[in-house]
Amino acid sequence: MAVFIDLMLLGMLAITALRVIFLKDLFAVVMLFGIYSFLSALIFVNLDAVDVAFTEAAVGAGISTVLMLGTLALTGRKEKTNNHKSWLPLLVVVATGAALIYGTLDMPPFGDPNNPAQQHVAPRYIQDSPQEVGLPNMVTSVLASYRGFDTLGETAVVFAAAIGVFSLLGLPKRDRAAIESGLKSHLVLRVVAKLIIPLILLFALYVQFHGDYGPGGGFQAGVIAAAAIILYALVFGLPLATHVLQPSLLKVLAALGVLIYAGTGVVSLFLGGNFLDYNVLASDPIAGQHLGIIIIELGVGITVFAAMLAIFYAFAGQAERKNIP
Amino acid sequence: MILETLSIIFLVLGAFFSITGAIGLFRFPDFFTRVHAASITDSIATLLIIIGLILRTDFGLIAVKLLFILIFLLLTSPTASHALAKSARHGGLLTMAETRDDKNKEAH
C-alpha cells in the first residue's frame, strides 16, 4: 500500500513538473508549483519524514508561493514566447540525467534496513538519543543537539536572506495616514479571518513547545506565526499590519534570534563545555540538554518569524508603493 | 463494534461524496456550477470523513485535533469558495445562461 501511494504521488509529481515546463501563464506556473510542494510534502509524510513534510508544506507551499505571487503582481503574468530555441539545455539535462541514472545503478535498494546509510551513524541517534538527550522526537534531538551547529548555520542563512531582501527592497515605513487597503469588499472573509488568526497564533505556540515530543519546532512555529500575520496583512492591508508589528521591530527581532542561539553556545563555553554543549547548562546533563534545546528553538523561532514576516513586508511594501503613486 | 460500523458508514459516504464532487468539477458546464459542486461536496465529505475518523479514536487529544481540523475546514473552505466565486463574478466571468444571452444579442 505504501509503495502504491508512493507511486501514485510520484506520478502526479512528474505530470505536474512536465506541465510546468510548457506553461506560459506564470500565474498557473506558480499555482502548479504550490501543488508540487504539497505533493512532495505528502511524499515526505509517506516516507516517514513528518518534520520535513511539516516544513515543506509551510515553506514551499506557503511562504514561497506567497512571495512568488507578490513578485508576479509586480512583474506581470505572462511569459513572453521566445523564438530562440536552443538544444544546449536539453543536451546538458540529458547528460546530467544519464549520469544520475548511472549513479543509481549501484545504489543500495530503496527501503532496505541493511543499507549503509542505516548502519553506521544513524543507529546511535535512534537507540541512544532518547536517553542521551531525553526527547522522544529524534529529529529534534539530532537537529538541535548532535548537529546543532548546522542549525545555527541555518538560522544565519535565514538572517542573511532577510538582510539581502532589506538591502534590495527596503522595508515599508510605518505610515499613519495610509488608507486602509486589503480585501475590502469581502466581508465574510474579514470576519472569518478575525476568528482564525488567534487560533493560528495559538497553534504556532503549540508547535514551538511541542516540537520536542511531536513533529514541529522553532522553524515551523516561526513560519506558522508569520503566516498568521501575513494572513492579517492580506485581508486587512499592509498599513494595518505594520501598525500591529513594526518593520523596525522585526529587524531587531531577527537579529535577536541569532544572538540567542549563538549566545547559548557562548554561555556553554563560559560554563566549561564545548561550544553548544548543553550538558553544562544545568546540573543534570538531561535537564541541560532540555533547557538548551528549548532556548535555541526559541532563538530559531524568533529569527524565522521575524525574517519571514519582514521579507513579506518588503515585497508587499513594493506593491503598496506602486499602488499609491 | 457499533462505533466501528458507524465509522465505516461515514467513511464510505464521505468517499462517495468526494468522488461525486470531483466528477461535478469535470462534468458541470460553467464555472459557477462547478464551484457549487465542488464546495458543497467538499464540506459534506470533509464532515463525514472526519466524523468517521473521530469514531475510531479513543476521544482524546487526537479527536480534539480532528475536531479542530473540521472546524477549520468548515470555516475556511466555504469562505474561500465564496470569495473565489465573488471575485470571478467581479472579474467579469459570466454564467452559461448569460453567455448564451450575450451570444443571442450579438446574433440579433
Next chain:
Amino acid sequence: MSFIIDYYNYWIVVFLMMAGFYIVISANNLVKKVVGLNIFQTSVFMMYISIGKVTNGSAPIVAEGITTYSNPLPHVLILTAIVVGVATTAVGLALIVRIKRAYGTVEENEFKDKDDLI
C-alpha cells in the same frame, strides 16, 4: 522485477530533478527560472528522504509498540536544506523585483540586449 522495485523511486526522482534543472537553464523568464530552481531542489530533497526510508519503519518519534524507525539523519539535513532553499528563493525574487524596476522587463534576452553583459 526486484530491480525495478528497488530503484523506481530514485528513477522518478532523477526525472523530477532533471525537469527542474531543464526549467532553470532553458527558461527565459526569471520568475520561471526561480520556480525551476525550487523544483530542482525539492526533488533533491526527495532523494535524501528516500535514502532514509526503511521498509515497514515508522516516523522517528518514539512511541510505544514501535520497533523500527526510519533514519532521522536525512530528515535533519533536509530541514536545513529547505530553509536554505527558501532563503535563496526570497533573495532571488527580490532581485527580480529590482530588475523589473531597473530594466522594465524580466525576460533574460531583453535585458541582455540592453546592457551587453559580458
Next chain:
Amino acid sequence: MFEQHLLVLPIVLPLIAAPICILLMKSHLAWVFATIISGLSFFISVDLLFATLEQGVLNYAVGGWESPWGIELRIDAASAIVLSVVTGISTLVLVYAKESIAKEIDSSRHTLFYSAHLLCLTGLSGILITGDAFNLFVFLEISSLSTYTLVSLASDKRCLTAAFRYLVMGTIGATFILIGVGMMYMKTGTLNMLDLANRIAEYDGNRTINTGLAFILVGVSIKLALFPLHMWLPPAYTHAPSAVSAFLASTATKVAVYVMIRFIFTIYGAEYVFFTMDMDIILMVLAIVAIFKCSFMATVQSNIKTVLAYSSVAQIGYMILGISLVSSTGLMAGLLHVFNHALMKGALFMAVGAVFYRIGSVDIKAFQGLGKQMPLTMAAFAIAGLSIIGVPLTAGFVSKWYLVTAAIEQQHWIVAFLVLIGSLLAVVYIGRILEAAYFKKPSELTEGKTIKEAPILMLIPMWILVIANIYFGIDTSLSVTAADTAAQWLTQSIPEPFVSIPSVVTEETIK
C-alpha cells in the same frame, strides 16, 4: 581559558557580530565594530596557522558530541593558510570600505553592508574549518547568499542582473554538491570527512560513488569559476562595489579551490580521483584552456574591472593546474598561488576602486595619465600587476616558479612552457593599463580636472597588500613552509585511520 576553543571562534565571532551590526544602527559604529571583529579573527587565524604548523591537525567537537555523530571542526595547515588569507583580506577590505562604500553605496544600506560582509566571512571561515561534508554545504550557502547581497549593493543597475546570474549558477552548483554528498552518504552512512575517506577507500570503483564525485567536482567548479562554468564571475566582479570585488576576488574563489582540494585529496584520495577516474587530464586541459582563453579575453576589455575579473579566471587556471599535476610540489604551488594571488588581486581591485572613487569610471580611458595624478595608487597597481605577471622579487614569481618546477618534475615540458607563455598574455593586459597610466595623456574624462590622490584609509590597506607582495616575493620562508607542510599533509596517500577520540573538554583541562 579559551585556548582550546580557538577553533570555533573565527566562525562564531563574525556570526555574533553580524546581527549586532544591524542593532548598532550607526554606520561608523558598525564599521569600527566589524573591523575589530575581523581583525580579531585574523589574529586567531594566524595563531591557528602556527599551531597547525607545529602540531599538524587540530580538532574540536561542537556540542561535545564525538565525531562522527556530532559535527567536528578540523583544521590543518591547508585550511589555516587560506583562513589567514580570508580573515586578513577581510580586515583590510573593511578598513578600505569606509571611504569606498561612502561613494558607491547608499548611506542607508551601510550597516547592511557590514552585516552581510561579516556573514560572508562567517560562511567562508566555516567552510575552511568544518570537518563535516554537510556542514560545509550550509556554510557555503551562508557565504553565497551574503555574496549575492553584497554584489547587488552597487548603484549601477547592471549589478542586479550580474547578481541574479550569480545566484542561479551558485544555487545550481550548491545543489550539485548536495546531490554528491547525498550519494556519498548513501553508500557510507556518514558525513564526517575523515570517516567518509576511510569508508570510501573500502569501495573500489563503485558507480554511485563515482557519480557523487563527478557531481561534487562540477558543483565546486561552478563555485570556483573553472573555465567553461565561469560565466557568472566577470559580470559579478565588474559590477559589484569595489570593496566587494576586492574581497570576493581574493577570497571566495580561493575558498572554493580549497573545497576542491579537500574533496579530492582528503575525502576521495588523490589516487582514486587521479588514477582510477583520470580526473587529472580533464582538470589540466580545462586549466590550460582557462589560462589562455581568459587571459586573451582580458586583453580585449576596456573596463579595467572586467580585465581583472578575466585575469582572476585565468589565475584560477594556474591553481587548478597545480592540483592536476598530481604531486606534492604541484599541490604546494597551487596552494602558494592561492595565497599569493589573494594578495595581488586584493591590491589591484583596491587600486581600481580608488580610481573609481576619484574619477567615477573604471574605463581604461579614465586611467590615462593617472601615473602623475594618483602616483601612490598607480604605483600600487603597477607593483601588484608585476606580481600577476610573475616578475622576480614579487610573490607572483614564487608561485609560478614552483608551478614550473612541479611541471618539469612530472616531465610535463609542454605544460611548463605553456605556463610561461600564459605569463606573456598577462604582460599584455597589465602592460596595456600601465601604458595608459604612465605614457598617455589624460583623456577627455580627466582632462583639465585636478585629481587628488586617494584618501589615506584606502591607501593604507592597499599598500599593506603591496608590501606583502614584495615581502613574500623575497622572504618566502613562511609562505613556502606553510604551503609545503599543507601539501605534504594532504598528499599522504593513505589517510590516517579514523580515531574517534574527541577533544571533549573535561573537568581537568579547564582547571
Next chain:
Amino acid sequence: MLILAATCIAILSVMILALARALKADTVYDRILGVNMFGTKTVLFIAVIGFFSGRPDFLDIAIVYALINFIGMIAVLRFFEYTAAEEQEDDTAKEDRTS
C-alpha cells in the same frame, strides 16, 4: 483497515481529478478551484493515512496543510484584486492618452 485503504484510494483518485482540473483549465478560476479542492483533499488524505499507518498523532501536519491552503487562496484572491486594479489603471491611462 480495509475501509481506510478504500477511503485512501477514493481520496487519492479525487486528488488526481482535481489535479487534472488544475493542469488543464478553461479559466484561471477553474484552476484555482482545482488547486483549492486538491488542498482540502490533501488534508483529509493525511488524516486518513495517519490512521491507516497506525500513527494518528501526526495530525498537526494536516492542520498546517489546511492553514496554508487557506492562506494560499487568500493570497491568490489578493493577487487578482491587485492585478485587476492595475489593469484598470492601465486601461484608463491608455484612454487618457488616446483622447
